[in-house]
Amino acid sequence: MEAMKSYASDGAITMKKPSQIKEIWRRFRKNKLAMAGLIVLSVMILAAVFAEQIGTYQSAIAMDVKNKLQNPSWQHIFGTDGYGRDLFIRCVHGGRVSLFIGFAASIAGMLCGGILGMISAYYGNKFDNAVMRTLDVFSAIPTILLALTLVAALGQGIVNIIVALVISRIPAFARIVRASTLGVVDQDYIEAARAGGTSDYHIMLKHIIPNIVGPLIVQTTMNVSSMILQTASLSFLGLGISAPRPEWGALISEAKEYIRIKPFMILFPGLCIILASASINLLGDGLRDALDPRLKS
């Protein structure tokens, strides 16, 4: 109990003292797999940011039927697709869409679900009950199905897909944040703040959030990879990013047609997804261990 409290107050300082961040970074750096994840992910993000410099968007969607279905070569390292477009450039531009949706949906879902979960746990009673029962209902609908119906209602497009993914992810985030808020809301320091006349808003912002932010960062990171996978699934089911804009999942479903003659077309975009989401998962694992060394297995 004593250890937990001192850890909790350490956590509160995390945000302010650079030495804490240095300490976390020192622990993180020791984890080789997590460092590998960080490096691979950074490279992929850089490639996505500078996609236009690697190959223009125009060249990623312009058709060149003469060069269609070429095997990987030095000129086209991933080969070309059914319309003669360079698959490497399409994967790079696809990464732009996939990674953007993954990060944006994850962060927005964390904010919406997190605020809901925290308020729900903080005020408790009837409000908490109502929120949790509503979330139970949402959880009985499979996430992909909820996202699918929402995309059908909102229409395809990057923003609409993000909105659909955020809504379908709110219950999970709300639950996590609610559980960790319930763990701190009874602590003496909250009681003390309340007795001292601190406003609810101030207590949540200054005393609760710093103490639950660690696990939340880890969850948000891990969630990016499931958002990337969900986006890919939506595209695969025909309700994701629409042609000609490349997206990793859409690239795989386009390649499905050529499964009998050019299976490598399925391989490369799939490896992009795996590389990105595996790095994100490893990064999340590493962050979890670095933020809370007691949990290390």
Added chain:
Amino acid sequence: MIPIILGVSVIIFCILSVTPGDPGTFILGAGGTQADVDELNRKLGYDLPAWQRYFKYMFGALRLDLGTSYMTKLSVLDEVLAKAPVSVSVAFLGILTSLVIGIPLGVLSAVKQYSLLDAIPTFLAIFLAAAPSFWVGLMLMVFFSVKLGWLPSQGITSIKGYFMPMLSLGLIYGAQTLRFTRSSMLETIRQDYVRTAKAKGASERAVIWKHAMQNALLPVITVTGNNFGALLGGAIVTETLFGLPGLGTYIVAGIKAKDIPVVMGGTISLAILFSIVMLLMDLLYAYVDPRIKAKYAGNRG
């Protein structure tokens, strides 16, 4: 359970109501005149306001009448009853495969921590946990259907058709089971009672499989239950990929054509199945965890 299913029906109905397009236009396509479209919508009962359609639908559902599909005119209840067994058996086979793959490998990699027998399964688990399910399915298709020509890539006309969906779900969820089994096992084998068992001279095998396993598997059961629930609907992608006539493909086709009775009926049945699975899992958990049994026995007494 009933409030949850009512809630699910309200949510899905609301989302479907704001989805653009009407069934008349979908059925007649571009060829239909506005008058034809209106006439068809009236016949389908689509001219009523949304809340009236909802209550009409739900009163029907109470009498086990899930309506008829706008597109095919087939009874939704009959279709759901024909398709649910496919989804349930694919999910069940997938989960079973995942346990067969995940638990032994998880225990092995925990017992031989930091050896090659730990590194290889862990690496494969990281890889598979990051892979989209349809990509894994497509890779199996490339291998078993295209290269070897052993298995049909589509449909379940023969029992062979179940193999690839089962394996692709089994691999993906097996990766998760492996990770959970490994970490839970690592935690367990460091407990005092395991050391006691070793100290009293029980063989390594007996310690691992009898003493440690029983406790290490409890969290795995929870995860498996959740996975099974998730798989019922989450197998949508796998069902679509392999062309299986399950609830998933049925609902996706319904969503694309705005076939409201199909989507409603399909989703409600999924929610019912999901609740039943969760209930069974709770019962199973109470059965295998002596602590829960003891708690209830105590309450009664």
